[in-house]
Amino acid sequence: MIFCSTGAYGHTYPLIPLALAAHDAGHDVLFATADPFDTELKAFGLKTARVGLRVVDALDLEPGSHLDFDAIARMFAETLPRAVLDDLGPLLAETKPDLVVHEAACVGAFFAAKLAGVPGVCHGFGKVDGFVTTDPAAPATTELLAAFADTIGIPYEGLAMGGGGDPYLDICPPVLQTPDLLAAPNRVPLRPVAVNAKDEELPAFVRERRRERPLVYLTLGTVFAGIAHEVLAGAVEGIAALDVDLLVATGPALDPAALGTVPDNVRLEAWVPQSRLLPHVDLVVHHGGSGTTLAGLAAGRPHLVLPQGADQLANAHAVTEAGAGDWLSGEEFSPGAVTAKVRSLLADDSVRGAAQRVAAEIAAMPSPEDTVRRLVRIADEARS
Structure with a gap:
């Protein structure tokens, strides 16, 4: 299995518990993300590959300030997806994984999996309509993503926050989640688990x-x-x-x-x-x-x-x-x-x-260990 996330703490760390559960269950796990997060993940005993850019580095490539909505939209819809696609595509061709678990904002991994013909699973990081309803950059991001998808020949509508049609691992408890996602047929509940490296102590x-x-x-x-x-x-x-x-x-x-x-x-x-x-x-x-x-x-x-x-x-x-x-x-x-x-x-x-x-x-939500078994079934069904 390959796990892939956007290069930021809030996008990478939510995937770690499931990656660790898959590793502990005996599966070959590779976590692909940007430097230095790939190095940090080694502290958890995970194999890593360097893919894409950190969010802050991607923003530095955009004209405008870090608070400019157009710059944020271009970063999430063009700069980051292109960087991940360029790095992850060859990695998928080399490793031929059975499954790609792509973090919801890491749209480049969604695209790369589709182009490689590898089944994908989208891993959420919170309330699914958060960006769509409150972030001023969301409409422009959606429009630019649709254009980017068209250039690479991938059918795609809207943000990856709903999984892009893939099974969607939802770590948000029902009491907080939007009703539309709770009713979605591709939703797979997954308990959120906060993690820290083993050698980190309380002050x-x-x-x-x-x-x-x-x-x-x-x-x-x-x-x-x-x-x-x-x-x-x-x-x-x-x-x-x-x-x-x-x-x-x-x-x-x-x-x-x-x-x-x-x-x-x-x-x-x-x-x-x-x-x-x-x-x-x-x-x-x-x-x-x-x-x-x-x-x-x-x-x-x-x-x-x-x-x-x-x-x-x-x-x-x-x-x-x-x-x-x-x-x-x-x-x-x-x-x-x-x-x-x-x-x-x-x-x-x-x-x-x-x-x-x-x-x-x-x-009461399904544990990462339980969900790993669900991932195996998804990969098996895709092969059959």
Whole structure:
């Protein structure tokens, strides 16, 4: 089996649990993605191949800023698919896999599998209509993808978010997912599992802290912390005003030193093993990225979402509608508003109960190990 993802944390890490389950079941697994994610995957014991570009590198090739909607559309609909197609096509011809598991935004892998005649399975990373309904770049991306598909002779309508006709592995629990996808015949539910490399440890601050007061975890993910530095700083100010401990993960896009001197109840880290951290926290304050949203809910933790772009607004609405948290729009955001929301959420047992109900729904979804057996059946049926 070949797994292939877009070169970004939020697109690569959701595929790791299934790839590991396939590897542990004795299948020959190759994970194809961009540098340096191919190197990171080796820490999980997976064989890797370098395919495509990192999202940030692909954006650098586009004229315009990283927040320009036309540049984002060209990146996802032309630059990234072409880079993956150019690299993955020869790899498929050489390895002749039985199956390609392509991440939903990695449309180049969908195209490459179709051109090679290899059966494909699409692996989602969150709420399927997130980009389509809330991202201003989505209409242009759809139009450009259709044109790109036409140039290579592949019938294709719309974004790959619904699998492009392939079986669609949906890691979003039903309570959050759009009804149209829940009714789709190609939907295959799969439990989201947060992972970290085995040698990553919790910060000493978490292991050694006194537990008399709540622990709040704040992150804007691996991309938006650098773009929304002022939002992160304002959130730190607002949360630190309360009698809580605050752990902030700035991610690779922002040096923790950029936040300057912080109060004594705040700890700054560039990176934390999120899957190990979440069971220890009382509230997750974040940007609404699909990975953090699903990981926090799988741990039964309430959320305060500060959406910045992409699919984050859709995730913020979904969390709120499930009763598992709240959100602040850009117009509402201020340190004082964050203080008020965090204080309210920490005191609200109903929100905590709703988050735990979502966690129970996630726990009842088919495991990666169960889903590997489904993948084998899909490959066998394609050969017969």
